[in-house]
Amino acid sequence: EVQLVESGGGLVQPGGSLRLSCAASGFTFSDHYMDWVRQAPGKGLEWVGRSRNKVHSYTTEYAASVKGRFTVSRDDSKNSLYLQMNSLISEDTAVYYCARVLPSGTADDLWGRGTLVTVSS
Amino acid sequence: DIQLTQSPSFLSASVGDGVSISCRTSQGIRSYLAWFQQKPGKAPKLLIYGTSTLQSGVPSRFSGSGSGTEFTLTISSLQPEDFATYYCQQLNSYPLTFGGGTKVEIK
Numbered sequence: 001e002v003q004l005v006e007s008g009g010g011l012v013q014p015g016g017s018l019r020l021s022c023a024a025s026g027f028t029f030s031d032h033y034m035d036w037v038r039q040a041p042g043k044g045l046e047w048v049g050r051s052r053n054k055v056h057s058y059t060t061e062y063a064a065s066v067k068g069r070f071t072v073s074r075d076d077s078k079n080s081l082y083l084q085m086n087s088l089i090s091e092d093t094a095v096y097y098c099a100r101v102l103p104s105g106t107a108d109d110l111w112g113r114g115t116l117v118t119v120s121s
Numbered sequence: 122d123i124q125l126t127q128s129p130s131f132l133s134a135s136v137g138d139g140v141s142i143s144c145r146t147s148q149g150i151r152s153y154l155a156w157f158q159q160k161p162g163k164a165p166k167l168l169i170y171g172t173s174t175l176q177s178g179v180p181s182r183f184s185g186s187g188s189g190t191e192f193t194l195t196i197s198s199l200q201p202e203d204f205a206t207y208y209c210q211q212l213n214s215y216p217l218t219f220g221g222g223t224k225v226e227i228k
Contacts (some may be wrong), residue, residue, distance in 0.1 A: 004207045035217075037165075043219050044161075044208065044219060044220075045157075045165065045208055045210070045219040045222075046219065047182065047210075047216060047217040047218065047219065050215075050217075061215045061216070062216070063216045064122070064216060097164055097165075104170075104171070105212060106153060106155065106170045106171045106174075106212055107155035107167050107170035107171075107176075107210070107212065108155075108165075108167065109167050109170075109176065111164035111165055111166075112164065113163075113164055114164055
């Protein structure tokens, strides 16, 4: 089955760290760029960051709100995408989705169910 | 950053109605616009990409159009399963950005 499954969410104190994982199956993970997108409770969608594929040297892009605090990485041998989140603040509280980017780069066509991160003392 | 302004923010309509949702961008984005549908507690679902290309499996009552800075999602005849929130997203330049969303509710 073609799917993405996120894990690693939970409750973390302000200033803390958390690492999210996204396990891909049913498609050739290494071919695709991959995104992280988040959604705060009751709010809209916010793009967080992107990992390009090996052909493009696994380079990354980030939203300004997370740059310098969050790191997107991947392990193609494990068909997995990661989001390392440091220096967490309350505004980072959200459901985090991983998503597969179409080969054309024109949209995210496959999404996971998301994992909830709550930053609170 | 490119700002996306969706209108209306809220839309009340009946089954069988035709509706349109607008997405205006603060800069030209060529055709790099996508539309998503999201239902409560669920992940977004891709409907349209490249402004007007229907994603596989999406009903043909959904269509996208536009160019430059003005884009539109049209649902030709609302079905009960279409009541949801819709988002546009630009993929022309980083950071990628979404519109604020349009909630479509049953009248």
